[in-house]
Amino acid sequence: MSTLIMIDQPPYGSWSGREALDMAFSLAAFDQPASLLFTGAGVTWLKRAQDTAGIAQKSVERNLSAAPIFGIEAILADRSACQKYGLDESSLITGVTLVDANGALLEQYDHTAFAG
Amino acid sequence: MSSFDTLHILNKSPEHPRAAQCLALLSKGDALLLTENGVLLLSAGRLPAVGKVFALSPDVSARGLGNPVGDVTVVEFGDMVSLSLQAQRVISW
Amino acid sequence: MPERNSEGFLEDAQAWTENVATTIAAEDNIQLSENHWEIIMFLRSFYKEHEMSPPSNRLFVKAVKETLGEDKGNSIYLMQLFPGTPAKTACRIAGLPRPTNCL
Incomplete structure (x- = not known):
């Protein structure tokens, strides 16, 4: 039973993405x-060099870096959404695989769930 | 034997971007289960052309949408379980 | 002793010192050995790197296993060092926030 957790909301401003991360962990x-799949504005989770000191929240970039340690299989990001938000390989955190988020991708998982 | 390829569970209102994504992905052989604000799709008169449509009774009633028109089956909570078991895959939008 | 919450966790992870750890451990009747310190230091660097405590006991064990190997990353070893719920006990002594998914 494989599960794909989708995050389509930006990281700060709501808790829905953190709930998704919690679900995956x-x-x-x-x-x-x-596995985690970031689409839409959700891809901004994956931007390198987030500094959250000014908003008094934990950095999702750092939280996410624990994913491989906990055994999350893959961190996937929708290619077109990354383009839209100006993210290329040099601006993405390490360990992200670019994919096309389409029906064929979702068919590989028994269960796909969004949080929030 | 699965009765459906993918069961799409949609709890977002028709205005939510995820509703559009869900409907775009819905294919022949799939089932669409409308819950919470997802049932508003019934009043927006935008039932999809493909797939079998279900709507959760308490949510339909709560929004005054009893006896919806069109090809939709109103189901109870307990039916949600059997629907998910009848599907090969589940996507919770 | 720096400020703590009702469950004995430090309010501010920065306020932690080795003496604080020794004092909190003593409340649980734990005398800190080198093996304890290894796990405590691992947890503190994990927190610094990932800005979170391992959220549950299982994930604590996983994270230790990933970093220090199977001899230490197993629940029996960690249970012996940190009785009760190891993730909770160890985080409390290490001055870190309570693991979010530990009851």
């Missing part, structure tokens, strides 16, 4: 295969 805790 919980699946990994029980050794359930889980």
Whole structure:
């Protein structure tokens, strides 16, 4: 049973993405295969060099870097959304795989879920 | 044997971008289950041309949409479980 | 002793010192050995890097295993060092926030 967790909301301003991350980590805790897919404004989670000191929140960039340690299988980002938000390989955090978020991709997972 | 390829569970209102994405991906052989504000699709008169449409009864009633027109089956909470078991994959929008 | 919450976790991770750790551990009747310090230091660097405590006990074990290997990254070893819920006990002693998914 493989699960794809989709994040289509930007990182700061709502908790929905963090809930998604929590969901993915919980699946990994029980050794359930889980991957994350960032689409739309959600790809801005993956921008390098986020400095959250001024907004008194934890950096999702740093939180996300724990994903491989916890056993999250892949961090995927929608190619066209990345283009739209001006993100290329040099501005993305390491370990992100660019994909086309379409029906064929979702068919590879038993369950796809958004949070929020 | 699965009755449906993908069960799409949509709880977003028709104005939410995810509703449009969901409907764009809906194919023949899929099922669409409308819950929460997703049932507003019934009043917006935009039932999809493909796939089988279900709507969750308490959400339909709560919004005064009882006896919806068109090809839609109103189901109870318990039916959600059997619907997901009948599908090969589930996407929760 | 710096300010702590009702469950004994430090309000400010910056306020932590080795003496603070020794004092909190003593409340749990734990005398800190080199093996304890290894895990405490691992947790503090994990927090610095990822701005979070491992959210649950299982993920704590996973993270230790990933970094220090299977001899230490297993629940029996960690349970012996940090009785109760190891992730919770260890984070408390390490001066880090309570793991979010530990009851």
